[in-house]
Amino acid sequence: MSGNSFGEVFRITTFGESHGTAVGVVIDGCPAGLELSEADVQRELDRRRPGQSRVTTERGEPDRVAILSGLFEGRTTGTPIAMVLYNEDKDSKVYEAIKDTPRPNHADYTYQMKYGLRDWRGGGRSSGRETAGRVAAGAVAKKLLRGSGIEILGHTVRIHKIEAGDVTLDEIRRNPEENPVRCADLAAAKRMEEAIMKAKAEGDSVGGVVEVIALGAPPGLGEPVFDKLDADIAKALMSIGAVKGVEIGAGFAVAGKRGSENNDEFALAEGRVVTKTNNSGGIQGGISNGMPIVVRAAVKPTSSIAREQGTVDLQKMEETRIKITGRHDPCIVPRVLPVCEAMTAIVLADHLLRNRAAKV
Amino acid sequence: MSGNSFGEVFRITTFGESHGTAVGVVIDGCPAGLELSEADVQRELDRRRPGQSRVTTERGEPDRVAILSGLFEGRTTGTPIAMVLYNEDKDSKVYEAIKDTPRPNHADYTYQMKYGLRDWRGGGRSSGRETAGRVAAGAVAKKLLRGSGIEILGHTVRIHKIEAGDVTLDEIRRNPEENPVRCADLAAAKRMEEAIMKAKAEGDSVGGVVEVIALGAPPGLGEPVFDKLDADIAKALMSIGAVKGVEIGAGFAVAGKRGSENNDEFALAEGRVVTKTNNSGGIQGGISNGMPIVVRAAVKPTSSIAREQGTVDLQKMEETRIKITGRHDPCIVPRVLPVCEAMTAIVLADHLLRNRAAKV
Amino acid sequence: MSGNSFGEVFRITTFGESHGTAVGVVIDGCPAGLELSEADVQRELDRRRPGQSRVTTERGEPDRVAILSGLFEGRTTGTPIAMVLYNEDKDSKVYEAIKDTPRPNHADYTYQMKYGLRDWRGGGRSSGRETAGRVAAGAVAKKLLRGSGIEILGHTVRIHKIEAGDVTLDEIRRNPEENPVRCADLAAAKRMEEAIMKAKAEGDSVGGVVEVIALGAPPGLGEPVFDKLDADIAKALMSIGAVKGVEIGAGFAVAGKRGSENNDEFALAEGRVVTKTNNSGGIQGGISNGMPIVVRAAVKPTSSIAREQGTVDLQKMEETRIKITGRHDPCIVPRVLPVCEAMTAIVLADHLLRNRAAKV
């Protein structure tokens, strides 16, 4: 009810604040018998952590995960998997100076209004650091999916005004981890990187769009009506702080289409039912149809910018100016991508298990 | 778990198939003491029902709601409010002919794969008729919100290639119910209507975009992390069959913006904290900030079109062609709008109640 | 959150008031493909309805169930099964006279305090009539369980001071439906009946104890920690208005035992692991062990008695006396039994489905 849990069968609960003792996650509902190690989780966390390249923040955080429970002799036991990442000692003084002047587009003001008090150190609970727990849980979900032949891919398709060209699945599998913006179109990746560095030099930030693709999902995943597979994915992605839009398949482009253009005709391929096009993004009536599941999320430019901005002093109730210091990502897109992959994987893992109850 | 319920405190469960005995909804968690009548609910249902104008289907369904429980002497009692709409006798023969040949972009194939059998009459559970229950529940949510000073507005902002121009709140309040496409820009409304009639004449359909605005929401609604207000709205809207994309505030446009353009600076207006712009769409860190909440949904062109399309015979496992007969909406957008309003109202009503537990 | 739903996968939501339009239930999560008819449900409802014998109330209610959704060609479709029982026109005048003077041991006072208003006609939502929805859902659960080889039995083991003697499973299967108190010990049944008639003649009522047995449950049902099978059964039974105590296996008798007496030693029987005794009642660590599941519930004497009792006039806030008129069950035990069976069946059906997610 208080919003820190997600999923029905494969259910995660995250906890922790940016400058508190630790962040972490408890997974309840991972089936028994899955091979799992801390290394499986660490690998994904390393893709999210700060300090990976010059286009993200230069802060370094080691982000070492410890699995506290739910594993025995290298396998899951069916009991909760608690994972924790201790925070390093951080200097919170810079935040104390601005605790009464909410930063534009951050959650400072809204948390203060909701709770009457807040941990203002480093954004507290609303910090992007919370997503480490999601990525850790996503690593387990990905492992579970892999055992069922489902693969999760992700890539950046737009940074500011630069859009990636058409890419093959093979390029999406191979290229993103090879460049700092995680774009599968290597030529576009270069220009994206330049756009980010230019914004950074000007004390500014840029946004973008990421795409996540799930291959190999069988037909039948997703519950009709409210817990449609696309509805749950939309919630999953929109629950990431920086995401302001989500679309499935042809997405917003459907608005400008006619039915005859948008409908995906059925056909047979190697004895399997397929669709000739995939405007549905692999989901029809909220249920997977066996085609690739394709979703995109719009990521806003980082809210923390070096430029002075207008705000209000909540103690004095008067307008004032704020200048945010410290090192921040000029573009959060490449670091949001693993979080989007994780959330998509969690939704699919959840629905894979939920679907076991569909038939007598 | 099986996806027919939505909301945590204000929680709805819908039931019913298109050609079954009835469709309906049970609301659990509506607080006691709310004035409510069947007329309140019927008014909203009339906005959703077919046969309202020539741009929607010409089928006429009376859709009379009966409230079975939860009301006493004109007020809610805090107990479940069950509402039912009996279906008229319908001829299902036309559907029997195509029960083995799934209609493109419908849920025929995916339901069949998920459950191994399905009620193929009129789309069964996946029919748009299911949304009658949502609209009925939304009418109750709207009434509850109104008592807290929250107003829900909705309008069509795009049909096919026609986009509405800028409109005032006043136009959004006044104009949509005056034209068949529910557009607040009356000049654009005319052209939208023409685009629909043209598609209809050509045996085709068109999509569009709707916008829902919530005014008067206090700061503090929404739960951090997974149950962010925008995340729950995204799920709510994406759970509507025809919706393929959802965005909040500036939405996908944030991708092309810089932080300095996108950030909403805080200011004071009549002693209240406001933001000078509203790219956040009234939600920051997943929690309402007191500004108008603005969301948009992309609605696909109606899947049922008069043209012949390719499909597969699932019995014979061979490719074949299908021609869908009967009367169908050439554009579902104006009828999806009340459903989008209803779902947004349900999310807000839910979070209004959830927020009561935020502080000691 | 508002308490009208029960179960996680096999999830029911009941609605309706005693003198309102209807009572009913929506089952969400019944798997597709189960053969089901209204007759299956009616059979169980007939065991709960009033007017069956002289030891229960003489009011007659036909209680005809209608299934509104979720069935197609005699099978469940995986979509919600809504069932409704319309109330007959009832005279509520007798209740109007006592609306401000809460009846002892009824929910009149507590509903009034909780909600600030209440439907005082016939107890409203707190009436035993609400349990019709449970029994209807239980009929579906029983059908589902039967398909998995699980049988639910129930019998009365005590009425007032009369305790049933030891009975065989065969007697429990055969005898209860043959006598008005539903006791498997036919000699005791006679004396129980007399005890009830004596209390009735004296304007009084009596309580008792019922036992429900589930045979054929495989090992592995139940989730560890909070959703233990016995914990869920305890909640299920204690949620029935008249139940004030629940015990599993040896139950309260364990308090007076030593470990060496209470422990159930393991043994082999026909190649299967069994326990030599069954003090655990078929559940160990919250999970079924394959032995018969045995639970008992203490049922209080009917609260509505003909004798005058002390109460308070809530309008005038002064002490007064109340005399409840009308026909009431002198002993509710035989009619509570089918409700206890239904709730136990619902818990088992739920855990049968939940257990499908236990292993990779």
Added chain:
Amino acid sequence: MSGNSFGEVFRITTFGESHGTAVGVVIDGCPAGLELSEADVQRELDRRRPGQSRVTTERGEPDRVAILSGLFEGRTTGTPIAMVLYNEDKDSKVYEAIKDTPRPNHADYTYQMKYGLRDWRGGGRSSGRETAGRVAAGAVAKKLLRGSGIEILGHTVRIHKIEAGDVTLDEIRRNPEENPVRCADLAAAKRMEEAIMKAKAEGDSVGGVVEVIALGAPPGLGEPVFDKLDADIAKALMSIGAVKGVEIGAGFAVAGKRGSENNDEFALAEGRVVTKTNNSGGIQGGISNGMPIVVRAAVKPTSSIAREQGTVDLQKMEETRIKITGRHDPCIVPRVLPVCEAMTAIVLADHLLRNRAAKV
């Protein structure tokens, strides 16, 4: 769905195995602004830990709790409160020897059957050590309740054949912490202690009954129908491994009563509505009526006894004998009492918050 969470608004999730890295709990939904410290939690944990007296196990575990999140400047922030207790290094060799021979009345066999594998070290997840997380969460719940004037008391009312005599509330407040069996009747306490020591000397164990009382709960807590206050308490207590029966107010004694004896007549006392007797145990129709809430739980004799017992070797599938070594509680009752208090407190805290949504 997998059973490691409890509560709706005040919701806890426990994790951890007996011989794993740590046990702990995450509380989601504790309102912001509650004063809280690790010392508040430690105080309750010390009442549960082993090694307190000669009637419990002599194993010593320090059980130091660390709060990882959700606190800021001594107050809760409304975000999840994660608490962890690291396990000391433990020798698991003794358990390895019996991993294929399930201990009678433990969860060894049922976990093995459910999951196909299990952490057999010290009972793994089914160990009583899991309840440390419950007690930690209960400490927070108690603090929250105290702020609303609700006090939770607990005492042992029976050990084996020894029953405590009538005691006053004052004795219940003062005496239990002064004797090792936590009985408020000090004379009975002595005899209870002797009964335990006698069983211990004979390599055996004994059971008992505990009672928890909540004072000061306002009328109106509890949701009608399934989430009745007593239903949730019944589940809460029955979810404790050693509990085999739960009763509210007069409990099983209602079976032998007549309505005229059992009904609690209403009266006025100092302008408040009270009942002259409290057979209802403070709960009517599932909702608190303002009288003391009184619940009792039957606790089985410790399953681990020194005597040899019959079991089955699951690898060889043959009958064998088992002798459990090590130090075990000859009576778990005094250590289960704080867990029962904690669970009752959690239910009440949850319903206190849930009730905020009852009225418009």
